[in-house]
Amino acid sequence: MTDTATHPRNSIVEDKPRLLEGEGLVKRYGQLTVLDGVRFRVDAGDAVGVVGPNGAGKTTLLSVLAGSVAPNAGVVRLRGDDVTRLPQHARCRRGIGRAHQVPRPFGGMTVLENVFVGVSAGAGLRGRQAHARCIEVLELCGLVELANRRADSLGLLHRKRMELARSLATGPAVLLLDEIGAGLTDAEAEQLVETIRELRRQGVAIAWIEHIVHVLVQVVDRLVCMDAGRVIAEGPPREVMESAAVIDAYLGKAAR
Amino acid sequence: MTLLSVERLDARHGLLHAVRGVSLALAEGEKLALVGANGAGKTTLLRALAGAHPAAAGTVRFDGADITALPAHRRVALGIALVPEGRRLFPEMTVVENLLVAGRHRRPGPWTVDTVLDAFPLLRPLRHRRAANLSGGEQQATAIGRALMTNPRLLLLDEVSLGLAPQAVDAVYESLTGLIASGTTVVLVEQDLARGMQIADRVICLLEGRIVLEGAAAELTRERVTAAYFGLGGLGGAGGKP
Amino acid sequence: MIWVSVVIQGVLLGAVYSLFACGLSLMFGVMRIINLAHGDIAVVGAYLAWVVATKAGVSPFVSLIVILPAMLVVGYALQVALLARSLRGGQLVPLLTTFGLAIVIQNVLLEIFSPDVRSLGASAGAITKSSWRITDALAISWFGVAILVVAVLVLGGLDVFLRRTALGREMRATAQDPDAAQLVGVDARAVYARATAIAVATAALAGTFLAIRSTFEPSSGPTQLIFAFEAVVIGGTGSLWGTLVGGIVLGVAQTIGAHIHPQYSMLAGHLVFLAVLASPRGRMLLARSART
Numbered sequence: 131m132t133d134t135a136t137h138p139r140n141s142i143v144e145d146k147p148r149l150l151e152g153e154g155l156v157k158r159y160g161q162l163t164v165l166d167g168v169r170f171r172v173d174a175g176d177a178v179g180v181v182g183p184n185g186a187g188k189t190t191l192l193s194v195l196a197g198s199v200a201p202n203a204g205v206v207r208l209r210g211d212d213v214t215r216l217p218q219h220a221r222c223r224r225g226i227g228r229a230h231q232v233p234r235p236f237g238g239m240t241v242l243e244n245v246f247v248g249v250s251a252g253a254g255l256r257g258r259q260a261h262a263r264c265i266e267v268l269e270l271c272g273l274v275e276l277a278n279r280r281a282d283s284l285g286l287l288h289r290k291r292m293e294l295a296r297s298l299a300t301g302p303a304v305l306l307l308d309e310i311g312a313g314l315t316d317a318e319a320e321q322l323v324e325t326i327r328e329l330r331r332q333g334v335a336i337a338w339i340e341h342i343v344h345v346l347v348q349v350v351d352r353l354v355c356m357d358a359g360r361v362i363a364e365g366p367p368r369e370v371m372e373s374a375a376v377i378d379a380y381l382g383k384a385a386r
Numbered sequence: 387m388t389l390l391s392v393e394r395l396d397a398r399h400g401l402l403h404a405v406r407g408v409s410l411a412l413a414e415g416e417k418l419a420l421v422g423a424n425g426a427g428k429t430t431l432l433r434a435l436a437g438a439h440p441a442a443a444g445t446v447r448f449d450g451a452d453i454t455a456l457p458a459h460r461r462v463a464l465g466i467a468l469v470p471e472g473r474r475l476f477p478e479m480t481v482v483e484n485l486l487v488a489g490r491h492r493r494p495g496p497w498t499v500d501t502v503l504d505a506f507p508l509l510r511p512l513r514h515r516r517a518a519n520l521s522g523g524e525q526q527a528t529a530i531g532r533a534l535m536t537n538p539r540l541l542l543l544d545e546v547s548l549g550l551a552p553q554a555v556d557a558v559y560e561s562l563t564g565l566i567a568s569g570t571t572v573v574l575v576e577q578d579l580a581r582g583m584q585i586a587d588r589v590i591c592l593l594e595g596r597i598v599l600e601g602a603a604a605e606l607t608r609e610r611v612t613a614a615y616f617g618l619g620g621l622g623g624a625g626g627k628p
Numbered sequence: 629m630i631w632v633s634v635v636i637q638g639v640l641l642g643a644v645y646s647l648f649a650c651g652l653s654l655m656f657g658v659m660r661i662i663n664l665a666h667g668d669i670a671v672v673g674a675y676l677a678w679v680v681a682t683k684a685g686v687s688p689f690v691s692l693i694v695i696l697p698a699m700l701v702v703g704y705a706l707q708v709a710l711l712a713r714s715l716r717g718g719q720l721v722p723l724l725t726t727f728g729l730a731i732v733i734q735n736v737l738l739e740i741f742s743p744d745v746r747s748l749g750a751s752a753g754a755i756t757k758s759s760w761r762i763t764d765a766l767a768i769s770w771f772g773v774a775i776l777v778v779a780v781l782v783l784g785g786l787d788v789f790l791r792r793t794a795l796g797r798e799m800r801a802t803a804q805d806p807d808a809a810q811l812v813g814v815d816a817r818a819v820y821a822r823a824t825a826i827a828v829a830t831a832a833l834a835g836t837f838l839a840i841r842s843t844f845e846p847s848s849g850p851t852q853l854i855f856a857f858e859a860v861v862i863g864g865t866g867s868l869w870g871t872l873v874g875g876i877v878l879g880v881a882q883t884i885g886a887h888i889h890p891q892y893s894m895l896a897g898h899l900v901f902l903a904v905l906a907s908p909r910g911r912m913l914l915a916r917s918a919r920t
Contacts, residue, residue, distance in 0.1 A: 183577065184424045286401035312425050312594075313402040341423045342594060344617035377612050380423070382578030384608055438811060462813035474808035476801045487801045490794050491813025536813055 148210065149174045149335050150195060150226065150304045155204035157190055164190045165201065166359035170337075172304050177326075177336040179346040179367065182356035183380050188339045189231065191356070192306045195337070196228040197221040222252050227302030231309040231339075233293035237282035241273055241292055244281050245299045252300025263299065271295040271325060286313055294325070304335040311342040319345050343371060355379065388450075389414040389571050390435070390540060395444035397427075397434045404430040406595035407444070414539070417572045419586035419603065421579055423615060427595035428575045429471050432542045435573070436468035437461040448540070462491055465539035469546065471575075473529040475517035481528050482513045488535040495537025502531040506561055523554030527561065534565070541565075543574045547581065559585070579611060593617050633766045634887045635880055640772030642859075642879025643779040644841065646872045647834035648852055649859035650783055651827030653871045656860065658803040658823040661711060661722045665730035666831055667853030671846065672733060673699060673832025674748070674839035675741060681751050688748045688840055695836065696829050703828025707821040715820075730849060737846035748839040775837050779872060782830060787868040799823060858901040865913060 151171035157164045164187045172178050180188050193199035195206055197218035206214045213221055222228075236244050245267055249260045268274045271291045276284065281292060290310050297305060307326075311319060319342070326336060326349045340346040346367070347353070353370040355363040357379035363370045370376055378384070390412040397405035404427045412418055420428045433439035435446060437458035446454045448464055456464075475484050485499050503510045506527040512520065517528060526546055533541060546562075547555040559581060566572055566585060576582035583589060583603045591599035591614040599606070599614035652666045663669075673695060680691035714725040752771075759769040790796035802809040802819040810816055838844060838852065855878065863874020878897050885896025904910045 286403075289401070309425070313404075341425045342617070343423070347618070371616055371618055377608075380577075380615065381421075381608070381612065382580050384580060436811060438807060458810040459813050459815045462811070468811050470808060470811060474805055474811075476804045476808065478804055479797070479800060483797055484801075486794070487797050487809070487814065488812035490798065532812060 148207070149176070150206075150208055150337070152191070152195055152206045153204055155191065155194055155206070156202045157187075157194060157199065158202050163359050165194065165204075168204075168356070168359070168361055170195070170354065170361070172335050172337045174303070174335055175330070175333065176352065177330055177350040178338070179343075179350035179353045180337065180339040180356065181341070181343060181346070181353060181370075181376075182362075185358070186356040186379075187359045188356055189308055192228065192308055192337070192339060196226055196306055198228075219251075222300050222302075223254065225301070225303035226306065227252070227297040227300050227304070228306040229293045229297040229308060229310055231312075233286075233289040235281035235284070235289060235292055235296075237280070239281055240278050241281055241284070241288075241295075242268070242277040244292055245273075245295050248296045248299030249301075255301075263301070267295050267299045270298065270328060272321065287318055290314075298329070298334075302334060304337065305329065307336065307338040307340075309339055309341060311340050311345045314342075314345075323348050347371070387414050388412070389416075389448065390573075391445075391447040392435070393445045393447075395431070395434060395446065396442040397430050397439055398442050399430055404595050405434060408592075408595070408597055409444075410590060410597070410600075412540075412571060412573070414571055415569050416588065417566060417574065417586045419582035419589045420573060420575045420592060421577075421582060421589060421611065421615065422592035425594075426592040428592055429544055430595075431592070432468060432544050432573065432575060433470075435540075436466055436542055438468065438470075459491070462536050462538075463493065465493055465537070466542070467533035467536045467538035467540070468542040469529050469533045469544060471544040471548065473522075473525045475520075475525055475528055475532070477518035478516060480514045480516055481509055481520070484517055484528055484532050485535050488532045492535055493537040497534045497537050499535070502534055505534075505564065506531055508557070521554070522550045523557055526550060526554070526558050530558070530561070530565075538570065540571045540573070543572065543576075545575055545577060547576065547578055555581070579608065591615055630887075634883050636766070636768060637772075638880030638883035639876050640769065640776055640879070641883060642876030643772070643776040644834065644837060644875075645855050645859045645878050646779045646783060646875025647775070647830060647837065648856040649863070649871045649875050650779075650786065650834075650868065651830040652853075652856045653860045653863075653865060653868065654786070654823055654830075655827045657865055658799055659711075659715065659722075659820050660719070661715070661726070662857075663827065664723060664726040664853065665733060665849070666726075666827070666856060667851065668730045668733040668737075668849030669828055670831040670835030670838065670852055671737065671844055671849045673835035674844045674848075675737060676832065677836040677839060678746060678748055681748060687751060687753050688836055689752065692833065692836060695832055699829040699832040700825045703825035704821045706828060707824035708817070711824060712817060712820065730853075734846050734849060741846060743845055743847075745843045745845045746839070747843045748836070749841070752840045771841065775841070778833075778837070779875070782833070783868045783872045786826070790868070795822070855897070858897060861910065861913065862901060862904045864909065 149172055153169050155165050155168040168191055170191060182188055190199060194201045197216060205212055208221065208224055208226065236247065242264060245264050246260065249255050249263050253263065255263055268277055271294055273291055273295055276288060284292065294310060311322060314322060323345060330336065338346060338350060350367060353367040354361055355370055355376045362379060363373050363376050388411050392408060392410050395405055395408045408431060422428050430439055434441050437456055441454050445452055448466065453461060482499060485502055489499065503513060508524060509527055512524060517525065520528065546558055562585065574582060574585060586603045589601060589603050589606055589611065590597055591611055593614065599611060648670060652663060655661050655663050676695045677688045677691045680694055681688045710725060711722060714721040755770050759767045761767050790800055798814050799819050802814055802816050806816045859875040859878045860871055862877050863870035877900065881900040882893045882897045886893035
C-alpha cells in the first residue's frame with residue numbers, strides 16, 4: 131500500500147506500508163512552542179520508543195497523533211489518508227488506540243464493562259463477538275480474574291493493565307502508549323514486556339513514550355529522542371541512548 | 387556529625403510507589419546532589435524530607451531526633467527548608483512580603499531581609515514588586531532567599547534551574563556557591579549533571595524510587611552516572627539494571 | 629430630594645450587609661469555603677445577645693463585650709473540629725458540611741427559643757430611635773450611621789490587618805499557596821482557624837445589629853446568607869473594601885427598588901447581583917472558583 135501515487139509530494143518511496151505518520155507537526159500554547167516541526171512515523175509491525183526529558187513534547191506528539199489535540203501546522207496520516215481534522219473517536223474507530231499515562235477508568239463499572247465499552251464503541255462489535263473479544267483482551271492483559279471487580283477498587287498495576295486492555299479492546303492497528311511502565315516492580319515490568327511482545331506478534335504496531343528506558347529497549351526496534359519540541363535523535367535503541375546529543379539533553383552539557 | 391539520617395523511606399504518590407526503601411546519611415556541611423530521570427522520585431523524596439509529603443514507611447532523623455511524623459512547618463523551626471520545584475512564591479505578594487512571611491518563623495541566624503537582599507543584589511530594586519511580575523531568574527532568587535530567611539541548617543533545593551535561561555541559571559548558581567561556602571548542608575536536585583557535580587561532594591542517582599548509584603562527586607564519571615540514570619548497565623548490556 | 633434619602637437609606641442598609649458579608653468573604657478568600665451556615669451563625673449571635681441582654685439586664689451593645697470574644701473561640705473550634713476535616717474531602721464536602729450545620733443550628737434555635745419573632749430594638753436604648761432631621765424629607769438614623777461607622781472600621785481594620793501585620797501576611801500567603809506556606813513555617817491549620825474565628829465573630833456582630841435594627845427568629849439565617857453572598861459577589865472577592873462597596877451597592881439597589889414598588893426591593897438586589905455575575909468580572913470570579 132504505497133501512497134506515492136495519491137500523494138506525489140512524498141518523494142520518499144518506501145516498501146514498508148506507512149501506517150501512521152506525522153509530518154511538520156507544530157503545536158504552540160501561547161508563546162510556548164511545544165512541537166517544533168516534528169516528523170514521526172510508525173509502520174505496520176513496528177515498535178517505536180519515544181524518549182526525552184520532561185517538557186520535550188512527547189505526550190503532545192502522541193495527543194496530536196491520536197487526535198485529542200489539534201496541531202497548529204502539519205499533517206497526520208493514517209494509512210495514507212489525511213486524518214488531521216478527524217476527531218479522536220473517529221481515528222480510534224479507524225485503528226488508532228491510546229493508553230494514557232494516568233489511568234482514568236470508568237470507576238463505577240466493572241473491569242469487563244470498561245473493556246466492553248472499548249469493544250463496542252471502538253471496534254463496533256456486538257453480541258457474542260463482542261463478548262468473545264472482551265475475554266480475549268482480558269486474557270492477554272492478565273485481568274480475567276478481576277473481570278467482575280469495580281474498576282475504582284483496583285490498585286495501580288491493575289488500573290494500568292485495564293487502561294491497556296481498554297485501548298486494545300478497540301482493535302487498534304497502532305497503539306500509542308504513554309508512560310505505562312511507571313511504578314511497576316521488576317516482575318510486573320517483565321510481564322508488561324511480555325504482553326507488549328505478544329501484541330506485536332498479533333500484528334499491532336506500537337509507539338511508546340517511556341522514562342523507564344531499560345524496560346522500553348527490550349521491546350522496541352527503534353528509538354526517537356525528543357527535546358524542546360524537536361526530534362534530536364532517531365535510530366536503534368543502543369545508538370540513541372549512547373549518543374552525546376541525547377545524554378546532553380537529559381543531563382545537560384558535559385562540563386569542560 | 388550526622389545531621390540527616392534516612393532509613394528505608396517509602397513514599398507514595400497516589401497509587402504510585404514513588405520512593406522505595408531509600409536510605410542515606412548526610413553529615414553537617416555536606417552537599418549532596420540527587421539525580422535521576424523524571425518520575426524517579428527525586429521531588430517526592432525532597433518533599434518527604436521537608437515534611438510536605440507523608441512517609442508511608444521508614445524513618446527520618448534530624449540531628450538525632452526522629453522527625454518522621456513532624457509536619458512541615460515544625461521542621462522549618464528545626465532548621466529544614468525546602469525551595470520547591472517551580473519556585474512557588476506567593477504571587478500577589480511582593481518580594482519583601484514573601485521574605486517576611488518566612489522570616490516570622492526564623493531560627494536565630496545571620497539571614498534577614500537585608501542580608502538576603504545583599505546576597506541577591508538583583509532583587510534589591512525589585513523588592514516591592516509583586517512576585518507574579520518577576521522573571522524566572524528573579525523568582526528563583528526570591529524563592530531561595532525566602533528559604534534562607536528561616537536560617538536553615540539543611541537546605542533542600544528542587545530543580546532550581548528548571549525553566550530558566552542559561553544566564554539566569556549561571557546567576558543563581560553563582561549566588562549558591564557563595565552560600566554553600568558558608569557551610570550549610572545542602573541536598574540539591576538538579577537535571578544538569580555538570581552543575582550538580584560542580585557543587586556536590588556526593589552524588590546519588592535514583593531510578594524508579596530506588597538508589598542505583600552512590601558515590602563521591604570527584605570519583606564518579608559522567609558515563610557511570612549516565613548508565614545508572616537509564617538503568618542500561620553501560621555498553622553491551624541488553625536492558626538489565628546495573 | 630427624595631432620591632437622596634432613598635440612596636442614603638440604601639447606604640445605611642448596605643452597611644449591615646457589608647458586615648454580614650465580611651466573614652463570608654474572608655472564609656472564601658482564605659480557604660475557598662462557602663460557609664452556608666454563615667447567616668445562621670449570625671442569628672446565633674443575635675440570640676446570644678438577647679440572652680445576655682435579658683438575663684443581665686444590660687443593653688445589647690454591652691452584651692457584645694462578652695459575645696464577641698466567645699464567638700471568636702467558637703469560630704476557632706468550629707474550624708479545628710469540623711471544617712478542617714471537611715476541607716480534606718475536596719471542594720464539595722465543606723458545602724455539605726456547612727449546609728448540614730445550618731440546618732442543625734436552625735433547629736436547635738427553634739427548640740430552645742421557639743419560633744417567636746423577637747427584636748432587640750427595645751432594649752437597645754435611645755440611640756435606635758433617634759435620627760438627624762436634615763430636611764423635612766430627609767432623616768438619617770443615628771443607629772444607621774453607627775452601623776456604617778462600625779462596618780468601615782471592621783472592614784478597614786481587617787484590611788489593614790491583612791496587609792500590614794505579620795499574622796495578616798501569613799493569612800494572605802496561606803490563601804495563595806497553603807503548601808508553600810507550610811514550607812516556610814506557617815501553620816496553615818492555625819491560620820484557617822483564625823480566619824474562621826474572625827468570620828464567626830463578625831457574623832455575630834452583624835447578627836446583633838440586625839436584631840437591634842429589626843427582627844429575628846430561628847430561620848432568619850438563610851435570607852441574610854443570600855444577601856451576604858450577593859454582596860460578596862457584587863463587590864468582588866479580591867479585597868475587603870470591595871466587600872464594603874458590594875454591600876452598599878446591594879443596599880442601595882434594594883432601597884431604590886423598594887421606592888419604585890415595595891415588592892421590588894429584593895428583586896432589584898437580585899437583578900444587580902445577576903448583572904454583576906454575567907459581567908466579565910463575574911465570569912472571572914466563576915473561573916477562579918472553578919479552578920481551585
